[in-house]
Amino acid sequence: MKAKQVKIAVAQINPVLGDLTKNLALHKQIVEQARAEGIHLIVFPELSLTGYFVKDLVPSLALSAQSPHLDRLKELSRDISIVVGLVEESADYRFYNSAFLLEGGEVRHLHRKIYLPTYGMFDERRYFASGSRLQATESTCGALGLLICEDLWHPSAPYLLSLEGMDILIGLSSSPGRGLGAEEKLESVKVWESLNYTYANLFSCFVIFANRVGYEDGVHFWGGSEILSPAGTLLAKAKYHQEDLIIAELEKSELRRERATSPLLRDERPGLVLRELNRLMEKRCEVRST
Amino acid sequence: MKLDRPDLTINCGLLRKILVGFIENEVRKMGFQRAVIGVSGGVDSALSATLAAQALGSENVWGLIMPYRTSSPESVAHAQLVVKRLKINSALIDITPMIDAYFASFADADHLRRGNKMARERMTILYDHSAVLSALVLGTSNKTELMLGYGTLYGDMASAINPLGDLFKTQVRQLAAYLGVPEEIVRKKPSADLWVGQTDEEELGFTYEEVDQVLMLMIDKRYEISDLVEAGFEERFVRKVFEKVQSSQFKRRLPLIAKVSGRTIDRDFRYPRDWGR
Numbered sequence: 001m002k003a004k005q006v007k008i009a010v011a012q013i014n015p016v017l018g019d020l021t022k023n024l025a026l027h028k029q030i031v032e033q034a035r036a037e038g039i040h041l042i043v044f045p046e047l048s049l050t051g052y053f054v055k056d057l058v059p060s061l062a063l064s065a066q067s068p069h070l071d072r073l074k075e076l077s078r079d080i081s082i083v084v085g086l087v088e089e090s091a092d093y094r095f096y097n098s099a100f101l102l103e104g105g106e107v108r109h110l111h112r113k114i115y116l117p118t119y120g121m122f123d124e125r126r127y128f129a130s131g132s133r134l135q136a137t138e139s140t141c142g143a144l145g146l147l148i149c150e151d152l153w154h155p156s157a158p159y160l161l162s163l164e165g166m167d168i169l170i171g172l173s174s175s176p177g178r179g180l181g182a183e184e185k186l187e188s189v190k191v192w193e194s195l196n197y198t199y200a201n202l203f204s205c206f207v208i209f210a211n212r213v214g215y216e217d218g219v220h221f222w223g224g225s226e227i228l229s230p231a232g233t234l235l236a237k238a239k240y241h242q243e244d245l246i247i248a249e250l251e252k253s254e255l256r257r258e259r260a261t262s263p264l265l266r267d268e269r270p271g272l273v274l275r276e277l278n279r280l281m282e283k284r285c286e287v288r289s290t
Numbered sequence: 291m292k293l294d295r296p297d298l299t300i301n302c303g304l305l306r307k308i309l310v311g312f313i314e315n316e317v318r319k320m321g322f323q324r325a326v327i328g329v330s331g332g333v334d335s336a337l338s339a340t341l342a343a344q345a346l347g348s349e350n351v352w353g354l355i356m357p358y359r360t361s362s363p364e365s366v367a368h369a370q371l372v373v374k375r376l377k378i379n380s381a382l383i384d385i386t387p388m389i390d391a392y393f394a395s396f397a398d399a400d401h402l403r404r405g406n407k408m409a410r411e412r413m414t415i416l417y418d419h420s421a422v423l424s425a426l427v428l429g430t431s432n433k434t435e436l437m438l439g440y441g442t443l444y445g446d447m448a449s450a451i452n453p454l455g456d457l458f459k460t461q462v463r464q465l466a467a468y469l470g471v472p473e474e475i476v477r478k479k480p481s482a483d484l485w486v487g488q489t490d491e492e493e494l495g496f497t498y499e500e501v502d503q504v505l506m507l508m509i510d511k512r513y514e515i516s517d518l519v520e521a522g523f524e525e526r527f528v529r530k531v532f533e534k535v536q537s538s539q540f541k542r543r544l545p546l547i548a549k550v551s552g553r554t555i556d557r558d559f560r561y562p563r564d565w566g567r
Contacts, residue, residue, distance in 0.1 A: 018566045053562040177308065182299040215315040217563045218451070220308055241311060 004252050006141040008168075008206075009034050009042040010225040010236070012244040014214030017051030020061055024049060024069060027084060030245070031076045039247065041081040041141045045172050045212035045225075046113075046149050047097060049086040052174040053216045058127045062089035065100065065107040077102035081139055083146065083210075085172045087128075088112065094129040099146045099172050101139060109137035111146035115154050121176065121219070124150075134160045142167035142252075145205075149173045152195055162203040163270055167255055169199055173211040177222035177241075189222055189240070200228040204258045204265055206250050213243055230258035293513070293521030296506040300461050302468035306341070309453045309465075313345035316451045317426050319567040324425035328412050328446070329353035329380070330483065331368030334430040334454060336475050337466040341453050342428055343376045344469075351378040352423055356412045359386040365483050368475050375472070381419075385411045405484030409445025417448075426450040434459040434498060437505055438531070439538020440490065446482075447541065458505060459498040496527060504531050 011030045016022045027044065034042045047054065050061045063069050063086055073082055081103045088098035088110065097113040112131025116124035134157055136145045145161030145168070152158065152171050161169065179187025192209070200207040206229060213223040225238040227248040235248035259265060317325060325342045329335045335353075342351045353373040357366050366382075373380035388411050393399050399407075416427045429452025431441050436455055441447040454462055459480070467476050480490040480498065491497050504523060507513045508531065515532055519525045544556060553559050 016567065017562055017564045051562075053564075055560045055562055057561060057565070180300055180305055180308075182297065182301055184301060184304065186304070215312055215319075215564075218312065218316065220311060241307060 002140065002142065003040070006040045006250050006252075007038060007247065008141070008208060008227060008250055009037075009039045009245055009247045010208060010210045010227065010238065011042055011044050011048075012211065012213055012223050012225045012238045012242075012246070013044065013048060014212060014221075014243055015045075015048055015051045017216050018054060018057045018061060019051075020049060020063075020069065023051070024072070027082075028072055028076070031073065031080060031082055034245075035076060035080045037247070039080055041083070041139070043083040043170055043172070043208050043210040044085055045210045046085040046099070046174040047087065048084050048172070048212065051216060052212070052221070053219070054087065055123075055127060058087055058095050059089075062087040062095050064089050064091070065110065070100075070102070070107070074102055074105050074107070078105045081108075081141055083144075083170055083172065085148065085174075090129075095127070096131055097124060097128045097148060098131070099148055099170075101137060101144065101146065103139055108139065109135075109144070109146070111135075111148065113148040113151060114157065115150040117150045121178075122150075136161045136164035136166045142250075145169045147171050149175065152199070158199050158203055162205065162265065163268065166203065166205055168206040168208060168250070169203065170208045171196070171210065173209065174221055175211050176219045186222060189224055193224070193226070196226060196228055197232045200230055200232040201262075202264065204230045204255065204262060206230060206255070211238075213241055229254050231261075291517055291520040293507070293517060296503055296511065298458060298460050298464075298502055298506060300457075300464055302465050305457075305461075305465055306344075306469065309341050310345045312453055313342055313428070313451070316564075317346060319564060320426060320450070322424060322426045324350040324352070324423055325428045326352040326354060326416055326419045326423055326425040327428045327430065328416050329355055329369045329372050330430075331355075331362075331365035331372070331475070332480060332483075333466050333471060333476050333478075334432055334462055336368075336372045336471045337462055337469065338428050338430045338454060339372055339376055339378060340466070340469045340471060343378055348377040349379070350425075351376070352419065352425055353378050353380045354412075354416060354419060355380060355382045356385050356415060357382075358384075358389055358408050360486050361483050362481075362486075364478075365481075368472075368478075371472060372475070375470075383415055385415070401485045401488075405482065406442045406445060408484055409442035409482075413445050413448045420450070428453065429455065431455060432457050432459050432462045434502055434505060436542060437509060437538075438494065438501070438534045439541045440494065440534075441541070443541050458502040460502045495530070500527070501531055504528055505535075508532065509535070 088096045099111045101109040114131045116130050118125035143165045145166035177186045196207045196209045209226050211225050212221045224240045227236040236246040238244040238246045327339050355369040427449045429449025432454045435441050518528045
């Protein structure tokens, strides 16, 4: 992290399914407000510009990095860094579930969701192309690692970002609430909160988890967005089931102190991991796909 | 195989919040403020009406009580208790003239035909009131009924949105009790009340407590029949449940469309229902 302190916000919104115009207006309004409050980086959830269960709407909602639809947000990004979720159209007409980092008036970085859940209630692979790159990126707020929802269920994804020097892990999510039992929290809530906590600790990084709220076709999204310190301490927590905006100040010194206390990153052995992966790939044992 | 009996206990506070939010969201998103529900006097419609009143306000909910001449007086009394307690709007519409007029031409019709006709008559009245009141029809079918196919297609199964369709019957009872639905309604023997003396459990041949355990394991937890039998459930019972689920699959789907074009509804024309909302 360059700055000693950065002020981060998560916009826990309820986008309108399939209405880019309304969602762009909502983003613009929230970003302007955040800018006025001196926020350095604001994070929106997965597919925040389109809604989640987009199905056959995918091509109609897709935007390229050059799309004029994004001009106003790009303009705002001269003063505040913005992470949004959208359907991205590539030059060769593939459609990705992507996250853009807007900064300095341009798309500074983009992440295309790699792991598209296509099981149970999910059908993403039917509609989206899957990304094939994992890269941390330098931003004015530090080295960011962007991942989208299911990406975080594959620990190799944050692991690789961590090796590239990630200070802040950003997870954009549209997590449907499910698994109601006798307990206070849904299964889906418990597991996400434990993932965020675990990643903060394992990779000694800040974690920003931006989840949405609202209902689509009877499915509800549970919110509960959160910002965690590298020690796993909750710095900010959004309400469940309601729109919210949370803010936290991230202190660079926290990263230093945590990494001095638990030098997990220092002790990582990427060379060993690579050798073993190569061995497994050669044997093709238990390695299911590339 | 070691298989613990599943726990169907639910966190009622959390569930209430999710279902109230569901009704509020899905009704208003479709451009409506109101809901109309067929209130039978049973626990399912009592719960649906309670959730609707909490989501939309009592003044925006209509409970239609639609007895036939053979309906049990207790059902009507319980239905009236529900609408009175919730302070929702209500109307009593006797379906006897419509039903009797039709069956005057089919005097030999059996229980099943008569029962289905009554369920569908009530549906047409609900949808007529939906138009008159600008109110969405709220469903009352629970997951147990839907899985077993224990309902009339396009009758009591018809609705615009259904807050109870993912709750087993025993879970409906838990939430109803939590929300203050009167004890006598929660505890009474469930009945479609389509003919005198009918009860669900007698007709089905098992209790809701028993079948909910099997459905939870078979459907939600994806255990095989053989797993359930090994775990000590009676094989005949488990197979009977499975056959009901299988043979009623058509009731849980839209009518089949013969595919001839390049893009067919629900096959390769796939849009969310909440498209643009």
